[in-house]
Amino acid sequence: MRRVITYGTFDLLHYGHINLLKRAKQQGDYLIVALSTDEFNWNSKQKKSYFTYEVRKEMLEAIRYVDMVIPEENWEQKKTDVEKYDIDVFVMGNDWEGKFDFLKDQCEVVYLPRTPEISTTKIKEDLNDKPV
Numbered sequence: 001m002r003r004v005i006t007y008g009t010f011d012l013l014h015y016g017h018i019n020l021l022k023r024a025k026q027q028g029d030y031l032i033v034a035l036s037t038d039e040f041n042w043n044s045k046q047k048k049s050y051f052t053y054e055v056r057k058e059m060l061e062a063i064r065y066v067d068m069v070i071p072e073e074n075w076e077q078k079k080t081d082v083e084k085y086d087i088d089v090f091v092m093g094n095d096w097e098g099k100f101d102f103l104k105d106q107c108e109v110v111y112l113p114r115t116p117e118i119s120t121t122k123i124k125e126d127l128n129d130k131p132v
């Protein structure tokens with residue numbers, strides 16, 4: 001069984017995220033999503049997610065491509081995660097191109113093209129601009 005892992009905040013879940021998860025799953029047979037905790041988002045990514053970790057986890061677990069959701073609590077856990085979960089393929093969107101090549105001695109590293117035109121930031125901006 002080829003085991004795949006990917007990481008992210010997945011807040012205000014949108015079709016760009018789903019498209020990434022779908023293609024990540026196509027890289028193997030079992031997809032683990034390491035979901036950024038609220039603390040990690042705030043302390044290390046300067047992001048305040050709209051939905052809590054628990055809600056974001058529940059939404060991801062409802063997606064057919066996702067087999068397991070684990071917490072992402074820090075930047076450093078990837079090497080141990082790949083080991084601990086016996087990962088064959090590490091997948092990220094290509095906005096992270098090259099950033100995780102240090103994992104190549106442990107597993108395949110795949111950067112997938114981002115889905116253009118959609119982002120949580122864009123959703124928030126568009127909603128703010130919309131006339132009520």
Ligand code: C2G
Binds near residue numbers: 016
């Ligand atoms: N993504 C995408 N297309 C978009 C938006 C996002 O393919 N239009 C991908 C990103 O490239 C990423 C995943 O969806 O692979 C999750 O995106 P975010 O939740 O924004 O993740 P990020 O904040 O980049 O956190 O340790 C890694 C970090 O946790 C990644």
